[in-house]
Amino acid sequence: MSISVSLMRRFQLNVENQWTCVQNNPHVQKIQSLPPLQRYGIWLGLFLAVQCVVFGLLYVFFGEVVVIGFLASIVAGLATGIGALPALWLKEISSNVFNSLLGAAAGVMLAATAFSLLVPGLHYGDLLWTGKGVYIVSVGMMIGAFFLHYADKQLPHIHFDSLSEENLDSLKKVWLFIIAITIHNFPEGMSVGVSFGSGDIKNGLVLAGAISLQNIPEGLAVALPLVGLGYNKWKAVGIATLTGLVEPIGGLLGVTMVSVFEPILPISMGFAAGAMLFVISEEIIPQTHSQGRSRYATFSLMTGFIVMMILDNLLS
Numbered sequence: 556m557s558i559s560v561s562l563m564r565r566f567q568l569n570v571e572n573q574w575t576c577v578q579n580n581p582h583v584q585k586i587q588s589l590p591p592l593q594r595y596g597i598w599l600g601l602f603l604a605v606q607c608v609v610f611g612l613l614y615v616f617f618g619e620v621v622v623i624g625f626l627a628s629i630v631a632g633l634a635t636g637i638g639a640l641p642a643l644w645l646k647e648i649s650s651n652v653f654n655s656l657l658g659a660a661a662g663v664m665l666a667a668t669a670f671s672l673l674v675p676g677l678h679y680g681d682l683l684w685t686g687k688g689v690y691i692v693s694v695g696m697m698i699g700a701f702f703l704h705y706a707d708k709q710l711p712h713i714h715f716d717s718l719s720e721e722n723l724d725s726l727k728k729v730w731l732f733i734i735a736i737t738i739h740n741f742p743e744g745m746s747v748g749v750s751f752g753s754g755d756i757k758n759g760l761v762l763a764g765a766i767s768l769q770n771i772p773e774g775l776a777v778a779l780p781l782v783g784l785g786y787n788k789w790k791a792v793g794i795a796t797l798t799g800l801v802e803p804i805g806g807l808l809g810v811t812m813v814s815v816f817e818p819i820l821p822i823s824m825g826f827a828a829g830a831m832l833f834v835i836s837e838e839i840i841p842q843t844h845s846q847g848r849s850r851y852a853t854f855s856l857m858t859g860f861i862v863m864m865i866l867d868n869l870l871s
Contacts, residue, residue: 613807621810624751627763628744628806634767635740635799638774639792642782648775651851654843656772658852661839662859667765668828668835670867671750671758676824679753688821695825696832699742703833706738737798742830743769744802748809749823761867768859770799 577583586597614622641648673692680688743766751759774795781791809827813820843852 617811620751620754620756621807623756624748624759624810625803625807627751627759628747628810629800629803631747631763631766631770631806632740632744632799632802633796634770635774635777636792636796638771639778639795641775642778642791642795643788645779645782647779650846651849653772653775654849654852655855656775657839658843658849658855659859660769660772661835661843662856662861663765663768663863664831664835664839665856666860666863666867667762668746668831670864671762671765672746672824672828672831675750675753675755675758676821676828679824680821683818683821691821692825692828695822696829698822699826699829699831700833702826703738703742703830703837707837737801740770740799740801741805742827742834744805745809746805746827746831747802748806748811749813749820749827750809751806752810752813752823753820764866765863766802770802774799 586594589597610622610625613625676692676695677688680691682688684691747759747763747766750762753759777795777798778791781794782788786794809823813823840852840856843849843856
Protein backbone atom coordinates (compact mmCIF):
# COMPACT_ATOMS: atom_id res chain seq x y z
CA MET A 556 0.00 0.00 0.00
CA SER A 557 2.80 2.41 0.87
CA ILE A 558 4.46 1.66 -2.47
CA SER A 559 1.24 2.53 -4.31
CA VAL A 560 0.84 5.79 -2.41
CA SER A 561 4.50 6.65 -3.05
CA LEU A 562 4.10 6.01 -6.78
CA MET A 563 0.95 8.12 -6.87
CA ARG A 564 2.64 11.00 -5.07
CA ARG A 565 5.63 10.88 -7.41
CA PHE A 566 3.31 10.86 -10.42
CA GLN A 567 1.31 13.79 -9.08
CA LEU A 568 4.46 15.72 -8.16
CA ASN A 569 5.99 15.11 -11.58
CA VAL A 570 2.86 16.37 -13.35
CA GLU A 571 2.76 19.49 -11.17
CA ASN A 572 6.48 20.18 -11.69
CA GLN A 573 6.17 19.83 -15.45
CA TRP A 574 3.18 22.15 -15.50
CA THR A 575 5.08 24.72 -13.38
CA CYS A 576 8.05 24.57 -15.79
CA VAL A 577 5.74 25.20 -18.72
CA GLN A 578 4.11 28.17 -16.98
CA ASN A 579 7.50 29.67 -16.06
CA ASN A 580 8.87 29.40 -19.59
CA PRO A 581 9.56 32.98 -20.84
CA HIS A 582 7.99 32.29 -24.25
CA VAL A 583 4.83 30.97 -22.61
CA GLN A 584 4.67 33.95 -20.25
CA LYS A 585 5.06 36.32 -23.19
CA ILE A 586 2.16 34.68 -25.01
CA GLN A 587 0.03 34.67 -21.86
CA SER A 588 0.56 38.42 -21.43
CA LEU A 589 -1.09 39.16 -24.80
CA PRO A 590 -4.75 40.17 -25.17
CA PRO A 591 -7.12 37.17 -25.10
CA LEU A 592 -7.88 37.13 -28.83
CA GLN A 593 -4.20 37.19 -29.81
CA ARG A 594 -3.28 34.68 -27.12
CA TYR A 595 -5.90 32.13 -28.20
CA GLY A 596 -5.02 32.70 -31.85
CA ILE A 597 -1.34 31.92 -31.22
CA TRP A 598 -2.09 28.76 -29.24
CA LEU A 599 -4.53 27.58 -31.90
CA GLY A 600 -1.97 28.28 -34.64
CA LEU A 601 0.75 26.36 -32.79
CA PHE A 602 -1.60 23.45 -32.21
CA LEU A 603 -2.60 23.28 -35.87
CA ALA A 604 1.04 23.53 -36.97
CA VAL A 605 1.99 20.59 -34.76
CA GLN A 606 -0.92 18.56 -36.11
CA CYS A 607 0.11 19.28 -39.71
CA VAL A 608 3.63 18.05 -38.99
CA VAL A 609 2.46 14.92 -37.15
CA PHE A 610 -0.16 13.92 -39.73
CA GLY A 611 2.17 14.78 -42.59
CA LEU A 612 4.89 12.47 -41.26
CA LEU A 613 2.38 9.68 -40.64
CA TYR A 614 1.07 9.99 -44.20
CA VAL A 615 4.55 9.93 -45.73
CA PHE A 616 5.80 6.93 -43.73
CA PHE A 617 2.65 4.85 -43.21
CA GLY A 618 -0.06 5.99 -45.62
CA GLU A 619 -3.64 7.21 -45.56
CA VAL A 620 -5.16 4.47 -43.38
CA VAL A 621 -2.82 5.23 -40.48
CA VAL A 622 -3.68 8.94 -40.66
CA ILE A 623 -7.42 8.21 -40.62
CA GLY A 624 -7.01 5.71 -37.77
CA PHE A 625 -4.99 8.15 -35.66
CA LEU A 626 -7.52 10.92 -36.29
CA ALA A 627 -10.40 8.61 -35.33
CA SER A 628 -8.68 7.70 -32.05
CA ILE A 629 -8.23 11.42 -31.28
CA VAL A 630 -11.93 12.06 -31.87
CA ALA A 631 -12.82 9.09 -29.66
CA GLY A 632 -10.57 10.44 -26.91
CA LEU A 633 -12.07 13.94 -27.16
CA ALA A 634 -15.52 12.44 -26.58
CA THR A 635 -14.46 12.16 -22.92
CA GLY A 636 -14.30 15.95 -22.79
CA ILE A 637 -17.70 16.26 -24.48
CA GLY A 638 -19.18 13.96 -21.86
CA ALA A 639 -17.67 16.13 -19.11
CA LEU A 640 -19.36 19.35 -20.33
CA PRO A 641 -22.56 18.88 -18.25
CA ALA A 642 -20.33 19.32 -15.19
CA LEU A 643 -20.27 23.04 -16.07
CA TRP A 644 -23.93 23.24 -14.99
CA LEU A 645 -24.43 20.20 -12.74
CA LYS A 646 -22.86 19.16 -9.46
CA GLU A 647 -24.46 15.74 -9.36
CA ILE A 648 -26.62 13.41 -11.44
CA SER A 649 -29.16 10.80 -10.34
CA SER A 650 -27.82 7.29 -9.95
CA ASN A 651 -30.48 5.84 -12.29
CA VAL A 652 -29.51 8.20 -15.11
CA PHE A 653 -25.79 7.65 -14.59
CA ASN A 654 -26.13 3.87 -14.35
CA SER A 655 -28.26 3.87 -17.48
CA LEU A 656 -25.61 5.81 -19.37
CA LEU A 657 -22.88 3.45 -18.21
CA GLY A 658 -25.06 0.42 -18.97
CA ALA A 659 -25.67 1.63 -22.52
CA ALA A 660 -21.95 2.26 -22.88
CA ALA A 661 -21.20 -1.29 -21.74
CA GLY A 662 -23.67 -2.68 -24.28
CA VAL A 663 -22.11 -0.65 -27.09
CA MET A 664 -18.65 -1.83 -26.05
CA LEU A 665 -19.72 -5.47 -25.90
CA ALA A 666 -21.23 -5.33 -29.39
CA ALA A 667 -18.21 -3.50 -30.77
CA THR A 668 -15.88 -6.06 -29.22
CA ALA A 669 -17.83 -8.95 -30.72
CA PHE A 670 -18.58 -7.63 -34.19
CA SER A 671 -15.73 -5.18 -34.85
CA LEU A 672 -12.84 -7.06 -33.22
CA LEU A 673 -13.52 -10.75 -32.64
CA VAL A 674 -15.38 -11.58 -35.87
CA PRO A 675 -12.82 -9.83 -38.13
CA GLY A 676 -9.99 -11.26 -36.01
CA LEU A 677 -11.26 -14.81 -36.58
CA HIS A 678 -11.57 -14.09 -40.30
CA TYR A 679 -8.03 -12.77 -40.67
CA GLY A 680 -6.70 -15.55 -38.46
CA ASP A 681 -8.20 -18.22 -40.69
CA LEU A 682 -6.79 -16.50 -43.78
CA LEU A 683 -3.28 -16.59 -42.34
CA TRP A 684 -3.49 -19.93 -40.51
CA THR A 685 -6.33 -22.06 -41.91
CA GLY A 686 -8.56 -23.45 -39.17
CA LYS A 687 -6.44 -21.96 -36.37
CA GLY A 688 -7.82 -18.42 -36.26
CA VAL A 689 -9.98 -19.07 -33.20
CA TYR A 690 -6.99 -20.28 -31.19
CA ILE A 691 -4.81 -17.33 -32.22
CA VAL A 692 -7.51 -14.82 -31.29
CA SER A 693 -8.18 -16.64 -27.99
CA VAL A 694 -4.51 -16.38 -27.05
CA GLY A 695 -4.61 -12.68 -27.88
CA MET A 696 -7.68 -12.19 -25.68
CA MET A 697 -6.02 -13.76 -22.66
CA ILE A 698 -2.86 -11.71 -23.20
CA GLY A 699 -4.99 -8.55 -23.33
CA ALA A 700 -6.84 -9.48 -20.15
CA PHE A 701 -3.63 -10.33 -18.28
CA PHE A 702 -2.07 -7.07 -19.48
CA LEU A 703 -4.91 -5.10 -17.86
CA HIS A 704 -4.71 -7.33 -14.78
CA TYR A 705 -0.99 -6.59 -14.45
CA ALA A 706 -1.55 -2.85 -14.92
CA ASP A 707 -4.34 -3.00 -12.33
CA LYS A 708 -1.97 -4.59 -9.81
CA GLN A 709 1.10 -2.48 -10.51
CA LEU A 710 -0.36 1.02 -10.89
CA PRO A 711 -2.08 2.71 -7.94
CA HIS A 712 -5.74 3.56 -8.57
CA ILE A 713 -9.26 3.12 -7.29
CA HIS A 714 -12.23 1.63 -9.08
CA PHE A 715 -15.47 3.29 -10.24
CA ASP A 716 -17.44 1.93 -7.30
CA SER A 717 -15.19 3.69 -4.77
CA LEU A 718 -16.61 7.08 -5.75
CA SER A 719 -19.38 6.97 -3.18
CA GLU A 720 -17.00 6.79 -0.24
CA GLU A 721 -17.02 9.83 2.02
CA ASN A 722 -13.25 10.11 2.09
CA LEU A 723 -13.11 10.77 -1.64
CA ASP A 724 -12.32 14.38 -0.74
CA SER A 725 -8.73 13.27 -0.33
CA LEU A 726 -6.61 14.68 -3.17
CA LYS A 727 -4.85 11.33 -3.23
CA LYS A 728 -8.03 9.51 -4.18
CA VAL A 729 -8.87 12.04 -6.87
CA TRP A 730 -5.54 11.37 -8.56
CA LEU A 731 -5.93 7.61 -8.12
CA PHE A 732 -9.30 7.76 -9.86
CA ILE A 733 -7.83 9.76 -12.75
CA ILE A 734 -5.10 7.14 -13.13
CA ALA A 735 -7.76 4.40 -13.18
CA ILE A 736 -9.54 6.07 -16.09
CA THR A 737 -6.28 6.57 -17.95
CA ILE A 738 -5.28 2.92 -17.56
CA HIS A 739 -8.27 1.54 -19.39
CA ASN A 740 -8.42 4.27 -22.04
CA PHE A 741 -5.16 3.02 -23.57
CA PRO A 742 -6.47 -0.37 -24.80
CA GLU A 743 -9.62 1.33 -26.07
CA GLY A 744 -7.50 3.56 -28.28
CA MET A 745 -5.40 0.60 -29.31
CA SER A 746 -8.51 -1.31 -30.39
CA VAL A 747 -9.44 1.55 -32.73
CA GLY A 748 -5.94 1.59 -34.20
CA VAL A 749 -5.84 -2.17 -34.67
CA SER A 750 -9.20 -2.09 -36.42
CA PHE A 751 -8.00 0.54 -38.89
CA GLY A 752 -4.73 -1.33 -39.31
CA SER A 753 -6.67 -4.20 -40.84
CA GLY A 754 -7.43 -1.92 -43.80
CA ASP A 755 -11.19 -2.02 -43.19
CA ILE A 756 -11.95 1.69 -42.73
CA LYS A 757 -15.71 1.15 -42.29
CA ASN A 758 -15.15 -1.31 -39.45
CA GLY A 759 -12.64 1.08 -37.88
CA LEU A 760 -15.13 3.95 -38.01
CA VAL A 761 -17.83 1.79 -36.39
CA LEU A 762 -15.50 0.87 -33.53
CA ALA A 763 -14.30 4.46 -33.12
CA GLY A 764 -17.93 5.55 -32.86
CA ALA A 765 -18.60 2.90 -30.22
CA ILE A 766 -15.60 4.01 -28.15
CA SER A 767 -16.72 7.64 -28.45
CA LEU A 768 -20.18 6.78 -27.10
CA GLN A 769 -18.60 4.84 -24.22
CA ASN A 770 -16.32 7.77 -23.36
CA ILE A 771 -19.18 10.25 -22.88
CA PRO A 772 -20.46 8.93 -19.51
CA GLU A 773 -16.86 8.22 -18.54
CA GLY A 774 -15.99 11.92 -18.93
CA LEU A 775 -18.95 12.82 -16.74
CA ALA A 776 -17.75 10.30 -14.14
CA VAL A 777 -14.41 12.12 -13.96
CA ALA A 778 -15.62 15.71 -14.00
CA LEU A 779 -18.56 15.61 -11.55
CA PRO A 780 -16.57 14.38 -8.51
CA LEU A 781 -13.91 17.02 -9.18
CA VAL A 782 -16.53 19.78 -9.31
CA GLY A 783 -18.09 18.40 -6.14
CA LEU A 784 -14.71 18.71 -4.43
CA GLY A 785 -14.44 22.39 -5.32
CA TYR A 786 -12.38 22.20 -8.50
CA ASN A 787 -12.85 24.94 -11.07
CA LYS A 788 -15.49 23.64 -13.51
CA TRP A 789 -13.43 24.28 -16.63
CA LYS A 790 -10.40 22.69 -14.98
CA ALA A 791 -12.48 19.60 -14.17
CA VAL A 792 -13.59 19.38 -17.81
CA GLY A 793 -9.97 19.82 -18.91
CA ILE A 794 -8.74 17.01 -16.64
CA ALA A 795 -11.50 14.72 -17.94
CA THR A 796 -10.49 15.52 -21.51
CA LEU A 797 -6.84 14.74 -20.79
CA THR A 798 -7.74 11.29 -19.45
CA GLY A 799 -9.23 10.51 -22.86
CA LEU A 800 -6.26 11.81 -24.83
CA VAL A 801 -4.22 8.75 -23.92
CA GLU A 802 -6.35 6.93 -26.49
CA PRO A 803 -4.58 8.45 -29.53
CA ILE A 804 -1.31 7.04 -28.15
CA GLY A 805 -2.80 3.55 -28.07
CA GLY A 806 -4.47 4.16 -31.42
CA LEU A 807 -1.22 5.21 -33.09
CA LEU A 808 0.62 2.23 -31.62
CA GLY A 809 -2.10 -0.18 -32.76
CA VAL A 810 -2.52 1.12 -36.30
CA THR A 811 1.20 1.44 -37.09
CA MET A 812 2.11 -1.90 -35.52
CA VAL A 813 -0.54 -3.82 -37.46
CA SER A 814 0.11 -1.94 -40.70
CA VAL A 815 3.82 -2.82 -40.61
CA PHE A 816 3.49 -6.36 -39.23
CA GLU A 817 0.29 -7.74 -40.82
CA PRO A 818 0.66 -11.32 -39.43
CA ILE A 819 0.08 -10.02 -35.89
CA LEU A 820 -3.35 -8.60 -36.85
CA PRO A 821 -5.46 -11.53 -35.50
CA ILE A 822 -3.65 -11.69 -32.15
CA SER A 823 -3.75 -7.86 -31.90
CA MET A 824 -7.51 -7.87 -32.42
CA GLY A 825 -7.80 -10.57 -29.77
CA PHE A 826 -5.60 -8.52 -27.43
CA ALA A 827 -7.78 -5.42 -27.86
CA ALA A 828 -10.97 -7.48 -27.41
CA GLY A 829 -9.67 -9.15 -24.26
CA ALA A 830 -8.60 -5.84 -22.75
CA MET A 831 -11.98 -4.26 -23.49
CA LEU A 832 -13.89 -7.22 -22.04
CA PHE A 833 -11.73 -6.97 -18.92
CA VAL A 834 -12.66 -3.29 -18.51
CA ILE A 835 -16.37 -3.96 -19.08
CA SER A 836 -16.48 -6.81 -16.55
CA GLU A 837 -14.08 -5.33 -13.99
CA GLU A 838 -15.11 -1.67 -14.00
CA ILE A 839 -18.24 -0.68 -15.91
CA ILE A 840 -20.82 -3.37 -15.13
CA PRO A 841 -19.97 -3.54 -11.37
CA GLN A 842 -20.41 0.24 -11.17
CA THR A 843 -23.90 0.05 -12.69
CA HIS A 844 -24.91 -2.39 -9.94
CA SER A 845 -22.85 -0.91 -7.09
CA GLN A 846 -26.01 0.09 -5.19
CA GLY A 847 -27.82 -3.18 -5.82
CA ARG A 848 -29.61 -4.53 -8.84
CA SER A 849 -30.41 -1.94 -11.50
CA ARG A 850 -32.95 -2.84 -14.17
CA TYR A 851 -32.28 0.54 -15.76
CA ALA A 852 -28.67 -0.45 -16.33
CA THR A 853 -29.60 -3.95 -17.52
CA PHE A 854 -32.08 -2.78 -20.15
CA SER A 855 -29.76 0.06 -21.15
CA LEU A 856 -26.97 -2.47 -21.72
CA MET A 857 -29.24 -4.57 -23.93
CA THR A 858 -30.39 -1.47 -25.81
CA GLY A 859 -26.83 -0.31 -26.37
CA PHE A 860 -25.83 -3.76 -27.61
CA ILE A 861 -28.76 -3.94 -30.04
CA VAL A 862 -28.22 -0.42 -31.40
CA MET A 863 -24.52 -1.10 -31.96
CA MET A 864 -25.28 -4.47 -33.59
CA ILE A 865 -27.73 -2.82 -36.00
CA LEU A 866 -25.29 -0.02 -36.85
CA ASP A 867 -22.49 -2.49 -37.43
CA ASN A 868 -24.74 -4.56 -39.72
CA LEU A 869 -25.88 -1.51 -41.70
CA LEU A 870 -22.37 -0.10 -42.18
CA SER A 871 -20.58 -3.37 -42.90
